[in-house]
Amino acid sequence: MSYKVLDDAVRRMQIDLQIPMQIDSVLQNGTELKISREGNVYWIDFPNKPMLNSENAIEIYFQGHPKEAVRAPWDGGFSWKKDDLNLPFVATSCQGLGASVWWPNKDHMYDEAESLSISVTVPEGLINVSNGRLNNVEYFDGKAKYTYEVKNPINNYGVNINIGNYTSYQEVYQGENGPLDISYHVLKQDLEKAKQQFKQVPMMLEAFEYWFGPYPFYEDSFKLVQVPYLGMEHQSSVTYGNQFQNGYLGRDLSGTGWGLEFDFIIVHEAGHEWFANNITYKDAADMWLHESFTAYSESLYLDYHFGKKAAQEYVRGTRRYIENKGAIIGWYDVNQPSKGNDKYYKGSNVIHTLRQWIDDDKKFRMLLRGLNKEFYHSTVTTSEIEDYIAEFTKLPLEVFFNQYLRQSNVPTLEYKLEGNELHFRYADDCLDGFKMPLKIYVAEQTQWIFPEKSWKSVTLTQANDLEFDPNFYINTVQLN
Numbered sequence: 074m075s076y077k078v079l080d081d082a083v084r085r086m087q088i089d090l091q092i093p094m095q096i097d098s099v100l101q102n103g104t105e106l107k108i109s110r111e112g113n114v115y116w117i118d119f120p121n122k123p124m125l126n127s128e129n130a131i132e133i134y135f136q137g138h139p140k141e142a143v144r145a146p147w148d149g150g151f152s153w154k155k156d157d158l159n160l161p162f163v164a165t166s167c168q169g170l171g172a173s174v175w176w177p178n179k180d181h182m183y184d185e186a187e188s189l190s191i192s193v194t195v196p197e198g199l200i201n202v203s204n205g206r207l208n209n210v211e212y213f214d215g216k217a218k219y220t221y222e223v224k225n226p227i228n229n230y231g232v233n234i235n236i237g238n239y240t241s242y243q244e245v246y247q248g249e250n251g252p253l254d255i256s257y258h259v260l261k262q263d264l265e266k267a268k269q270q271f272k273q274v275p276m277m278l279e280a281f282e283y284w285f286g287p288y289p290f291y292e293d294s295f296k297l298v299q300v301p302y303l304g305m306e307h308q309s310s311v312t313y314g315n316q317f318q319n320g321y322l323g324r325d326l327s328g329t330g331w332g333l334e335f336d337f338i339i340v341h342e343a344g345h346e347w348f349a350n351n352i353t354y355k356d357a358a359d360m361w362l363h364e365s366f367t368a369y370s371e372s373l374y375l376d377y378h379f380g381k382k383a384a385q386e387y388v389r390g391t392r393r394y395i396e397n398k399g400a401i402i403g404w405y406d407v408n409q410p411s412k413g414n415d416k417y418y419k420g421s422n423v424i425h426t427l428r429q430w431i432d433d434d435k436k437f438r439m440l441l442r443g444l445n446k447e448f449y450h451s452t453v454t455t456s457e458i459e460d461y462i463a464e465f466t467k468l469p470l471e472v473f474f475n476q477y478l479r480q481s482n483v484p485t486l487e488y489k490l491e492g493n494e495l496h497f498r499y500a501d502d503c504l505d506g507f508k509m510p511l512k513i514y515v516a517e518q519t520q521w522i523f524p525e526k527s528w529k530s531v532t533l534t535q536a537n538d539l540e541f542d543p544n545f546y547i548n549t550v551q552l553n
């Protein structure tokens with residue numbers, strides 16, 4: 074592990090490795106360093122005061138039987154499974170739990186390893202697939218050692234190993250940054266099914282490069298790897314267990330039919346290459362930055378391939394999972410995202426609502442591409458993203474974000490009709506200063522209204538033919 078000294082007053086380094094794994098020794102330039110354990114934390118003491126900004130490296134020797142996954146990927150660790158031919162099918166997953174469940178590292182999201190080398194030794198006949206590009210395979214004593222090199226910054230939980238009776242095939246995608254190497258790693262018996270289903274990978278890349286900009290890891294290639302659990306956004310080796318069918322294990326999450334037009338795991342997990350792996354939260358409280366934008370990527374995939382109506386119906390359809398029980402943002406500094414699904418489907422509907430307010434799809438697309446450029450290979454906070462969006466759109470979004478991300482209640486628009494007069498306001502439980510404009514249709518003519526918390530009025534041409542644009546995620550209540 075290489076490191077740079079940012080504070081020369083400190084002679085101690087924290088490395089995390091979770092019980093029951095253990096570190097045996099740590100060496101620097103051939104000299105063994107003193108280590109002490111405090112639960113899942115190891116303290117490494119350096120004999121001399123380090124030089125500010127100097128760079129050095131330590132070797133960490135570790136061992137143990139890592140925690141077995143209970144319900145991968147949510148309650149992760151190692152999945153020791155068998156495939157349907159009764160051959161070993163092994164995979165890691167560790168989002169939330171932390172990568173230190175199976176390897177020693179600085180287990181915090183704010184700092185990513187700049188690059189990585191992963192070596193895994195397996196019985197000959199089995200194959201290991203990890204992130205980045207396969208650099209070398211060594212055979213010895215009936216074993217094979219696979220070494221992969223990752224050239225881009227990578228978040229800890231993105232690192233993975235997958236072992237199975239794999240076969241693979243390749244293709245080259247001509248993308249925005251030139252030729253992108255794609256490889257598919259699947260169980261031999263599933264090859265034909267995979268070749269059919271994975272035709273959606275180039276379709277996914279085409280849609281997401283259009284909306285988000287170039288795939289962020291050309292140097293490391295793109296891999297889709299079959300695993301014995303549902304799937305996970307492992308960087309440059311996205312894992313797949315959706316049984317070669319469309320939807321989420323065959324189900325349409327939106328209830329509109331559109332969710333059966335794509336393979337949820339290919340689209341969602343690969344969407345995370347932009348929002349999770351390229352732009353990464355510093356703190357799990359901000360997990361919506363990963364999940365809301367990626368849930369919205371499902372709608373954007375439909376938008377690109379099936380049109381705007383499909384995309385709108387899909388994202389609105391997913392509102393049925395919204396709970397509104399708590400804020401989308403979780404708790405800072407304690408590795409705690411918000412509970413429940415709202416960071417997925419409420420979040421995607423908030424982004425969709427913002428898109429309506431912007432009312433310019435070209436600009437909205439440039440915003441998504443701008444985010445991926447501005448925060449390329451970075452770790453970020455919600456406030457940095459809010460500031461960027463406000464600056465880019467020139468819209469007063471402070472209260473909008475507070476209302477939707479830091480409160481649980483959905484804004485309610487109260488309105489009354491008196492003849493052709495429409496009276497309207499945002500209800501008392503909206504935050505002060507919440508004044509998102511709304512699009513309405515009067516006899517199919519588009520019109521904007523500008524509600525605030527005090528009553529306002531507008532004269533309609535035909536009040537008996539009024540419709541509020543359903544793409545804004547609000548409640549409407551007609552008062553008598």
Ligand SMILES: [Zn+2]
Binds near residue numbers: 341363364367
């Ligand atoms: Zn996700």
